[in-house]
Amino acid sequence: MSDTLTLPAERRERAGKGASRALRREGRIPAVIYGGKEEPTTIHVEEKELVRQLMTGHFMNSIVNIEVGGETIRTLPKDVALHPVTDRPTHADFFRLSKDAKVDVSVPVIFINEEKSPGLKKGGVLNVVRHELELVCAADKIPGEIEIDVTGKDVGDSIHISEVNLPEGSASAITDRDFTIATLVAPSSLKKSEGDNSTEAADDEAAEEEGGED
Template sequence: MSETLTLSAELRERAGKGASRVLRREGRTPAVIYGGNQDPVAIHIEEKALSKALGTGHFFNAIVELTVDGKTVRTLAKDVAFHPVSDRPQHADFLRVSANAEVHVNVPVVFQNEDSAPGIKQGGVLNVVRHELELVCEASKIPDEIVVDLAGLEVGDSVHISAVTLPAGTRSAITDRDFTIATIATPTVLTEEEEAPAAPEA
């Protein structure tokens, strides 16, 4: 399961662009907590702490516990807006979740046993169609990753979601088709004639 992340937050006393700019100059990132049949709460978080959490690689598929005024709120990070030039986090949205609530998350796919795939040994290329899977699972049981085994795959073979063993209590959010996650594609080797530039016509 994904490791729970923790962040300390403070209530925002003032809203608006001007107040948000002041917070950013002070090294804070404006944010909001919403959902859970409660009113939205405007908060701000230390930018360095938020950036560190973003750097874990599983910020968007882990429970984020926000401590606000001594109270801990279980949330999922739903969106972070970044500055187009500096790439600094400008604003974050967090969704309240209960421990047994079902949540939609995007979980990264990890491929293993490429060395045991005859198609790759023969020069085939792993063509990844989906680097993440959209899953539905309990908030307390979000997987870190989904492992896809490539052992035995030949050139032209495909891996579909139906062939992947998902953790207990986890299911695909896409249910209307058996979508492709990856294929072993035929290698593209150029001939000498294809590699050489065409001679100009007289």
């Protein structure tokens, strides 16, 4: 499971574009906490701390405890808007988590036991179709990553979601199809060799036909 993070914040007294611009000039980022059948809570957080947590790489899949006004609010980050030129954060949205909440998250996949894949050992290439899986998880059991075992996989094989053992408390958010996560394809040198052989065979066949006409 991803780590639980803590983010200090202060309540926003004023809303609107002018107030938000003033906050950003002071190194603060406007944000809002919503959900949980409660009124939205408008806050602002320190830009440097938000950027530091974003750089961990798992911020969007982590539970974030926001400390504001002596209260700790358990949340899940839903969106961080970035400036189109500077990439600095301009606004953040957090979803308030109730007890036993289920959340939709995107979790990165990693592949294990590559040395036990016949296809990879002969030079095949793992073509990853989905680098992340969309999951529905219990809020207190969000996995940091999903391991996918490629043991025994050969060139031409595919890996589908039905083959993946998801952690307890997690299920695929896509339920209408058995989608592909990765395929094992032949190395380009082998493809070229096969293509050359096909061309040679075609040339031989054409030569035989010409010889028959004589």
